[in-house]
Amino acid sequence: MISEAVDQNFRLEHDLIGERKVSAEAYYGVQTQRAMDNFQITETPISSFPQLIKSLAMVKKAAALANCKLTLLDADSCSAIAKACDDIISGQLHHDFRVDVIQGGAGTSTNMNANEVIANRALEILGHEKGCYHQLHPNNHVNMSQSTNDVYPTSIRLSVLLSYEVLVANLSELCYMLKQKATEFTRVIKMGRTQLQDAVPITLGQEFDAYYTTVKEDIDRLKDAARLFLEVNLGATAVGTGINSVPEYASLAIEELTQISGLPLVKAHNLVEATSDMGAFVSFSSVLKRIAIKLSKICNDLRLMSSGPRAGLGEINLPPMQPGSSIMPGKVNPVIPEVVNQVAYQVIGNDVAISFAAEAGQLELNVMEPVIAYNTLQSLKLLANAVKALSTLCVNGITANEQRCRQMVTNSIGIITAVNPYIGYEASSRIAKDALANNRSIIELIKEEGLLNENQLSEILDPEKMTQPRRV
Numbered sequence: 001m002i003s004e005a006v007d008q009n010f011r012l013e014h015d016l017i018g019e020r021k022v023s024a025e026a027y028y029g030v031q032t033q034r035a036m037d038n039f040q041i042t043e044t045p046i047s048s049f050p051q052l053i054k055s056l057a058m059v060k061k062a063a064a065l066a067n068c069k070l071t072l073l074d075a076d077s078c079s080a081i082a083k084a085c086d087d088i089i090s091g092q093l094h095h096d097f098r099v100d101v102i103q104g105g106a107g108t109s110t111n112m113n114a115n116e117v118i119a120n121r122a123l124e125i126l127g128h129e130k131g132c133y134h135q136l137h138p139n140n141h142v143n144m145s146q147s148t149n150d151v152y153p154t155s156i157r158l159s160v161l162l163s164y165e166v167l168v169a170n171l172s173e174l175c176y177m178l179k180q181k182a183t184e185f186t187r188v189i190k191m192g193r194t195q196l197q198d199a200v201p202i203t204l205g206q207e208f209d210a211y212y213t214t215v216k217e218d219i220d221r222l223k224d225a226a227r228l229f230l231e232v233n234l235g236a237t238a239v240g241t242g243i244n245s246v247p248e249y250a251s252l253a254i255e256e257l258t259q260i261s262g263l264p265l266v267k268a269h270n271l272v273e274a275t276s277d278m279g280a281f282v283s284f285s286s287v288l289k290r291i292a293i294k295l296s297k298i299c300n301d302l303r304l305m306s307s308g309p310r311a312g313l314g315e316i317n318l319p320p321m322q323p324g325s326s327i328m329p330g331k332v333n334p335v336i337p338e339v340v341n342q343v344a345y346q347v348i349g350n351d352v353a354i355s356f357a358a359e360a361g362q363l364e365l366n367v368m369e370p371v372i373a374y375n376t377l378q379s380l381k382l383l384a385n386a387v388k389a390l391s392t393l394c395v396n397g398i399t400a401n402e403q404r405c406r407q408m409v410t411n412s413i414g415i416i417t418a419v420n421p422y423i424g425y426e427a428s429s430r431i432a433k434d435a436l437a438n439n440r441s442i443i444e445l446i447k448e449e450g451l452l453n454e455n456q457l458s459e460i461l462d463p464e465k466m467t468q469p470r471r472v
Helices: 002-008 030-038 050-069 075-089 108-125 138-142 148-184 204-230 249-261 271-276 279-305 335-359 369-393 402-411 413-423 425-438 442-448 454-460
Strands: 010-014 019-023 189-194 197-203
Touching: 010 030, 019 030, 030 108, 050 075, 050 108, 050 148, 050 249, 050 369, 075 108, 075 138, 108 138, 108 148, 148 204, 148 249, 148 271, 148 279, 148 369, 189 204, 189 402, 197 204, 197 413, 204 279, 279 335, 279 369, 335 369, 402 413, 413 425, 413 442, 413 454, 425 442, 442 454
Parallel strands: none
Antiparallel strands: 010 019, 189 197
């Protein structure tokens, strides 16, 4: 009795390897089950990236509609497949997309996971039991006129296009916050530093405006890189020759996919090249890395400027987000910039992995596409979340310690640079050396030697005039 009850919880499916039990409730089938057994690598299923699952369903729906229009697929099967795909696009059945994001087989397990889920949901729509593949088959019907080698690359590209707008929106929000701070800190004079040494005065507003500019320019670069993904190889089938598809299929399928996705997709000029080339991912990941590096640099600056609060620079205050120590009472750490730094390191590492994987493709196919997909989509997700946290939990609440900033300008050796055009380099060097050696004020020494009077010094060392070009 117990064994019969257990057996009722499963259905028996078969493939090239042999028979395998699959959960009776599962929409996935035998090939997905084998992939689940074989690829326990990251413990991250492909459903962790919902846009990838939706993209797979969009591609499968487009293929079904194209095959139906070409009278290769009957209307009832097409309707059921399309309805199953619509369910997935709307967010249903994602739990059944179980295969690990990193897998052998160049994405075959991902493609078959989609084929099986769609087939079993379509069977259900048609009034059949799951696994009745003689009525509607994952390969014969859902995968008609397709190969993993055109479905998977097209789906990855589409998922990037559907995902990256979140990062664009969050970067735009960060830009807005930085510009607001640039305006707020327009008159906060402070010491600029090069090589971590006192340089010349600058305003805190100028620093934040530089951050605004460096982030804003990469939004356009991100959009430009994303446009490379509009070119897809759907219809290429196995190696780009279009074997097992009719001549009209590729253009018609891409036309249907354009309608479904709302994106202006185009057929690759050379399908053989498009099936093996990962150049678009290399370019896109490079932009993500560039953004990550810039954000990390900004966060390094924020951590330095907020260091202290009394024994560091202490020029700005970051919003206190949580207690900073289990042993040191009162300590508050710059946790948001720190987490953005760590995200940046991960994105940089992902870019290295993508570069090696793109290079590792041999002949007509790059079998390393799963790790390329995983790292690209992970970088997008991590960056989008990190940028959101940086803008809302950190930048938005930054305040300036204006008196502290001005005090360091007044006491700095660096202001001698502003005086240099008026008293000459030799005298400036001597004054700076004396001030540093004897812990005296630059202004005090200049007045003591009679090199400039009080009015001249006030004019030369006017904060606004020291932070922009002027005539001597």
